[in-house]
Amino acid sequence: MSEWVEGGNVNQPLDNEGNRALHLVCQSGGSEDALLFLLGSRAEPSLQNHHQATPLHWACNFGNLEAVRVLLQFGADPLAVDNQRRSCFQVAEEAAQTEVLQELRKYKSNSSPVGMPESLHRPVPSAEGSIGELTPGFSSSSQLTPQFLSTAQEQRIKANASNSGPVQSGPSKLAVESDELMAVLQKRVTELQKQNLALESQVRSAEENKKRLxxxxxxxxxxxxxxxxxxxxxxxxxxxxxxxxxxxxxKASSDKAKATASLESEKLHLEAESRRLKDRLEQEIEEKMSIKTQFDLKSEALNELQTTLRVVRAEKAKVEVQVVDIESFKNTILE
Incomplete structure (x- = not known):
């Protein structure tokens, strides 16, 4: 900060928007002293940022009344427009800054801008300045020359002559008046030297105060x-x-949508697979039921065959008994 102030670079942009130090001070509610300091350091009050807004636009927008007054005193144009074709009046009206709008109208109604404060254009004597810079018509380095004494003496004699009549010539009277005049002048010189020392002390003190300020x-x-x-x-x-x-x-919404879609697809796939397995299971059950039915039929047939076989065996046993009886009867007959 101190580098661009001391180097005279107060008009350089400080951000990507092209804002200068005056823009930032007007936005942040900077005091009148800060504005006067920047303007005294050759800050331009009408420089525009990348949006063509001047520091006065910012001061009007943020309601910085002190900044508006100071910028107007330093020649800021309230009719300058930004890239939206808005003047400072329109900016203040849009921002509902009533006091700022009244100040702008008051400035506009005047034929000329308010004069610059005296403290800004009145030079402050340096610490090395002499009393001649502070007291007009006198220099601490000047000496009481004989010519000056003769002229003063002549004026004194003429004044006495006009008051008391004709001048009485005589070297003693001139010498007395010359001595008196010399004493008066010496006394005046002493007083002025004392004033010079006092003023120089005040100047040094003022210079120190100025530096501190x-x-x-x-x-x-x-x-x-x-x-x-x-x-x-x-x-x-x-x-x-x-x-x-x-x-x-x-991204979360997109991931959620993707996950939901994936779950729906997986759900549909599982439902389809479940239906396929169900159909296959039902088909297998039907096949097994068909096999069971066939098995039951075959079991019934087998049971019937077994019953028939038992009957046949019983009949066979009967026949065999009959055969034995017949053989026995045959043998009996043959005997």
């Missing part, structure tokens, strides 16, 4: 610009965080 104003402007930069960094961080959060939300 300038340093304080530099630190104040540095703090305001630093605070504004920190605010801008915080706003940028918030913007990036919001953007990142939005991207994450969009």
């Amino acid at each position: 300038e340093q304080a104003l530099k630190e104040k402007v540095e703090l305001q610009v630093l605070t504004q930069q920190q605010r801008m960094e915080i706003d940028e961080y918030k913007y990036r965080s919001a953007k990142k959060e939005k991207e994450l939300q969009q």
Whole structure:
């Protein structure tokens, strides 16, 4: 901060928007002293940023009434327009800054701008300045020359002559008046020298106070610009965080939609597979039921065959008994 102030670079852009130190001070509610310090350091009150907005536009938008007054005093144009073709009047009206709008109208109604404050264009004597710079018509280095004494003496004699009549010549009277005049002048010189010393002391004190004030104003402007930069960094961080959060939300929504679609597809696949397995199981059950039916039929047939076989065996046994009886009867007959 001190580098561009001391180097006269107060009009250089400080951010990507092309804002200068005056823009930032007007936005952050900077005091009149800070504005006067920047303007006294050759800051241009009508420089525009990348949006063609002047410091006066910003002061009107943020309701910085002190900044509006100071900028108008330094020749800022209230009719300058930004890239939206808005003058300072329109900006103040849109921002509902009533006091600022009244100040602009008051300035417009005047035939000429209010004069610059006296403290800004009145030079402050340096610590090395002499009393001649402070007291018009006198220099501490001037000496009482004989010519000056003769002229003063002549004026004194003429004044006495006009008051008391004809001048009485005589070297003693001239010598007395010359001595008196010399004493008066010497006394005046002594008084002026004392005043010179006192004024030089005051000048040195004023110069020291001025330096301290300038340093304080530099630190104040540095703090305001630093605070504004920190605010801008915080706003940028918030913007990036919001953007990142939005991207994450969009990604989460997209992933959720993809997952939902995948689950639906998997569900449909499982349902289809379940129906296929169910149909296959039903088919197998039908086949098994058919096999069971056939088995039951065959079992019934087998049972019938077994019953028939038992009957046949019983009949066979009967026949065999009959055969034995017949053989026995035959043998009996043959005997």
